[in-house]
Amino acid sequence: MASPSRARLHAAWRERIGPVWKSRLAAGGGAVGVGLFAWAFAAAADSAQSLFSRLVQTWPYAPLIVTPTVFVLLAWATRRYVPAAKGSGIPQIIAAARLVENGRTGGLVALRTGAFKTFATLGALLVGGSVGREGPTVQVGASIMVAAHRLLRVPVNAAVIIAGGAAGVAAAFNTPIAGVAFALEELASAYEQRLTLLVMAAVVIAGLVPLSLAGDYVYFGVVSDAIPGLRALPAALVCGVVGGLAGGLFSRVSLLLLAPTSVLGRRPMLTALICGVVIAGIGVLTGLTWGTGYDAAKTLVEGQAQPLWFAPAKFVSTLASSLSGAPGGVFAPSLSVGAGVGGLLADLFPDESRSAIVLLGMIAYFVGVVRAPLTAVVIISEMTANRQMILPLFAAAVIADVAAGLICKQRLYHGLAANLSRPPKAEIGQHSDG
16 A cells, blocks of 8 residues: 555646646657658658649640639538638638637647648649648648647647647748747737747657658758848849739738638639639640649759749739639748749849849748748748858848738738638538529
């Protein structure tokens, strides 16, 4: 029979130490799960785009039928069965972090939502949709983290959701520091929340898992080109203004047309059909706007040229994909559009490195869309292993943020999150096409 002192010590351990280790186990296990998912999702996304490329090579005009049809099916299934999976995924995390304080998340971070989001995003990529996997990885990452905590009966709060989302960013891009910056700048800024060690640990662990599985890699490859000192300011100014205005325009149109009361909201299936036709038409005509746009962006980052119409064509294709109602992110396509913007502006600075101008255009447009300058600087720096361009990139990012604010006062993800702050159940049953 245990002595009273031993019984008291055991009780104290259960009361104090036990919950601490359960919380750490939930955070660590969830982060590992996020990393494994991000690695598998990235491989599946690449395979989906590869299969679509083979389809186009064999039947060049097949997307004119296949793409609109699948987008209508994806929009219908999302609206009918899992409305919380619509769109990027980042607004859902911002909304869930707000809602969880009232004891509910409206299915925004449910595993069922994450599973559907995963397969629907792959479906969109499989038919050439201009969508990215990074936003969906953020939402699924939060879902995995929440599930790990619930499995071990650890309370779920906003920090848990943010940690999962930030871990998704780190694992998706292989950019751990960017995951922390994204948590601080984009996710946590939605409300008053003091971030804890949970966020940092989850980001680091999730970032290391794909690294150990896929090896050390730089998203766009190592880019050493730079513009020295004050010589970079004119290019940063021009790229910041043009990219910021263009990104702000994307956000303004998206928020206007994705509002629940907009005409697109009243005709969801017709909208999905039209968007699918636009995506397919532009893709067939150009051959460059399918999928994330990674290959085209990488070509530009390496200093090669793309047609002048690439940036506007990718802009429209990405906007149509976003408005369609199908799941899919805008991170990677926005980087691709930004690279195109930089390629357009590079001719204005013939004496400077083309690659460096492309990076400035990329960060400017990206900031114009997401309005997160610090995150953008860290992401671009980590994705290119380029430390020499940090100051010019930061200058372009700040200018772009100001320029985008002139076009669109409200930040894209936070504006979309405001539409999700009520329970998604309110949308179930509203499935008519108008």
